[in-house]
Each structure stands twice: as structure tokens, then as C-alpha cells.
Amino acid sequence: MGTNYAYPSQTEMNWYWANKLRIMRVPVKWERLQLELFGPLAGANDDMTRLDNVINHFEKLGGTVILDVHNYGGNKAGGKIAxxxxxxxxxxxxxLWVKLAARYANRAVWFDLMNEPEGDRQGAIRVAAYMQCVVNAIRARTDALNMILVEGQRYSSAQFWVREGQAAALETFYDPADNFCFSPHSYVDGDASGTSAVCVSGSARLTAITKWAAERGFKLWLGEIAGGDHLIPLQENCLGIMTQAYTYIRDQSPWLGVSVWGGGRRWPLKYEFRFDPANYVDAPNTGCFKAVQPFLPA
Known part of the structure; x- marks a missing residue:
């Protein structure tokens, strides 16, 4: 803690709120929240307390926290979920999720069940099956009616959602509380991997999943998107591409909104997707923030 990872500080959260950012996605590690499988959640002065402090502060400001178990479909105790x-x-x-849901039931917390399932045992049908089990359990074994975000295989990639079977596997997905949405991710670089600041495609990778969701009455939340900083030489076209993507999300009815990747003070100043300013007092805003700024609440 403090060396390899950190939680958002009150200074960060105050800056987000002051700049009209109303939903904050917080990636956490399963192993830090629950030290042993089937064990209790971490105790006092551990990660659960730190997470509580984040949620309490942002909720007090009036915001919502997306609790994102950021484990790519597994746990270091023994591989991938199956x-x-x-x-x-x-x-x-x-x-894990029954305990988390009971703790944060009906708070300003959305449950992002698992970030980007990928690798061994993470095929479309398996992912859909265990996501359904978790949703059923949350609704049956807790009082939580919180929004639930459901991701898919292949790093939850929007461009592969329909083409490679995740859509078909989720056709009959059901939430007894009817308060869920699917949460694909979409980066705008050449191979949509989010590893390059070169911006290539804005909304084209979103059209197939949008059509699928609209036809079936499903809702969508774009869990991650990022493009290069248009204020940096050779990345100027990123403003137009990101504007196109944000406009598309705003105007298409299945989409509830978006969480932009790259927030937080720990990213290096030269990180291609850095969202936050160099400091939260007088540093200029990044191009990544300026690109989304026109789409924030008035």
C-alpha cells in the first residue's frame, strides 16, 4: 500500500466533484478485499477500511462509486473462475460478492462484478454463467438493489461482443431486480488494446453492440475508453475521434454513460491516457479531460 497501489485521496475526489465528474470507477483486487477465499472481508486498517473511506467521502459529495473487482476473471490463489x-x-x-453486496447494499455504489475476464476458462458461455450466478445470489441473499455491471470475455471488448459470442451467451441474462447493464470496453487505438496513444476509430467499434442491445432492450455502460492527449504533438486528431465516440454514446439510447480510463494521481505525467492534472490546485487540465469536458453535466 502506497508503493504498488493506492486509493483515491480526498483531494482527488474533491477535484473530480468540482469538475462535474459524478461517477468514479475504483479498481480493486479481490485478494486485497478478501485475504482468503470464502474468508471474511479484510478487517480494520486494511483495504476494506480504505475502500469504505473512499465510498463514504465520494458519496457524501453526492457521487457514485463503481466498485470494480479488477482481476481479469481470476484470483492468484488458484487461477481462473470456473x-x-x-x-x-x-x-x-x-x-465474495454476497459479502460486498451486503456491506454496500443500497448505497451509492454500483457493482462491477469482474473486470475483463480473459484467459483460461473465460469463454463466453462460462463468463455468462458465473455472472448470472452472482447476480442471482446478490438479489436472493442480500437486500442490495444496487446497479450491477456485467462484463464479457475478450477483455470485455465492445468490438468482439457480438462477433465472438458474448452477445449470444447473454441473450437470456436476467436480473430479478431489473437493475443491471452490460459493460463493454472500447479503446480507440489501432487494435483497440489501449496500448497506444494513436487514435484511429471512435464510434465504429460500438455500433454492433449498440444495435444488439437496442433490439433487446438491454442497457450499456462503457466501462473503459481512452485516447491520446490531443494537446501533444502527433496526437491532435484524438480530439475529433474522442468527441465522435462521446457524442455517439450520449445520443444512443442503450448507453447510460461512460467511465474514462486514466484517472488518479499515481499515473506518470507522461502516461498517454493520463486524465488528471499534474496537481489539483493550479496545473492545467490534460487534453484527455478537455475532450470529455463538454459532455459533463451543466
């Missing part, structure tokens, strides 16, 4: 994995079983994943 019904037939004797260690990191679907039951273990359910256990």
Missing part, C-alpha cells in the same frame, strides 16, 4: 475449478470456483466468486 464451476470445475476446485480452488477459484464460481461459489468462491459468489461468496
Amino acid at each position: 464451476f470445475d475449478n476446485p480452488i477459484v470456483s464460481t461459489a468462491a466468486f459468489v461468496d
Whole structure:
């Protein structure tokens, strides 16, 4: 803590709120919130307390926190989630979320169940199955009616959602409380990996999943998107591409909104997707922030 990772500070959160950013996605590690599978949530002075402090502060400001278990479909205790994995079983994943849901039931917290399932055992059908189990358990075993975000295989990529089977696997997905949305991710670089500041495609990668969701009455939340900083030489075209993407999300009915990747003080100043200013007092805003600024609440 403080060396390899940190939680948002009150200074950061105050800056977000002052700049009309109303929903903050907070990536956390399963292993830090629950030190042993099926064990209790971490205790006092541990990560659960730190997370509580973040949620309490941003909620007090009037904002909503997206609690994002950022584990790519697994746990270091024993690999990827699967019904037939004797260690990191679907039951273990359910256990984590039942405990988290009970803790934050009906607070200003959305539940992003698992970031970017990928790798062994993370096919479309398996991911859909264990996501459904978690949703069923949250609604049946807790009082939580919070919004739930459901991601998909292939790093939850929007451009692969329909083409590579995640859409088909989720056709009958159901939430007893009817308060969920699917949460794809979409980067605008050449291969949509989010590893380059070169901006290539804005909304084209969103059209297939938008059409699928609209036809079936599903809602969508774009969980991650980022492009290069248009204030940096050779990245000037990123403003037009990001504006196109944000405009498309704003104007298409399945989309509830977007969380932009690259927030937080720990990113290097030269990180291509850095969203925050160099300091929260008098430093100029980044191009990544300026690109989304026209789409923030009045």
C-alpha cells in the first residue's frame, strides 16, 4: 500500500466533484478485499477500511462509486473462475460478492462484478454463467438493489461482443431486480488494446453492440475508453475521434454513460491516457479531460 497501489485521496475526489465528474470507477483486487477465499472481508486498517473511506467521502459529495473487482476473471490463489475449478470456483466468486453486496447494499455504489475476464476458462458461455450466478445470489441473499455491471470475455471488448459470442451467451441474462447493464470496453487505438496513444476509430467499434442491445432492450455502460492527449504533438486528431465516440454514446439510447480510463494521481505525467492534472490546485487540465469536458453535466 502506497508503493504498488493506492486509493483515491480526498483531494482527488474533491477535484473530480468540482469538475462535474459524478461517477468514479475504483479498481480493486479481490485478494486485497478478501485475504482468503470464502474468508471474511479484510478487517480494520486494511483495504476494506480504505475502500469504505473512499465510498463514504465520494458519496457524501453526492457521487457514485463503481466498485470494480479488477482481476481479469481470476484470483492468484488458484487461477481462473470456473464451476470445475476446485480452488477459484464460481461459489468462491459468489461468496465474495454476497459479502460486498451486503456491506454496500443500497448505497451509492454500483457493482462491477469482474473486470475483463480473459484467459483460461473465460469463454463466453462460462463468463455468462458465473455472472448470472452472482447476480442471482446478490438479489436472493442480500437486500442490495444496487446497479450491477456485467462484463464479457475478450477483455470485455465492445468490438468482439457480438462477433465472438458474448452477445449470444447473454441473450437470456436476467436480473430479478431489473437493475443491471452490460459493460463493454472500447479503446480507440489501432487494435483497440489501449496500448497506444494513436487514435484511429471512435464510434465504429460500438455500433454492433449498440444495435444488439437496442433490439433487446438491454442497457450499456462503457466501462473503459481512452485516447491520446490531443494537446501533444502527433496526437491532435484524438480530439475529433474522442468527441465522435462521446457524442455517439450520449445520443444512443442503450448507453447510460461512460467511465474514462486514466484517472488518479499515481499515473506518470507522461502516461498517454493520463486524465488528471499534474496537481489539483493550479496545473492545467490534460487534453484527455478537455475532450470529455463538454459532455459533463451543466
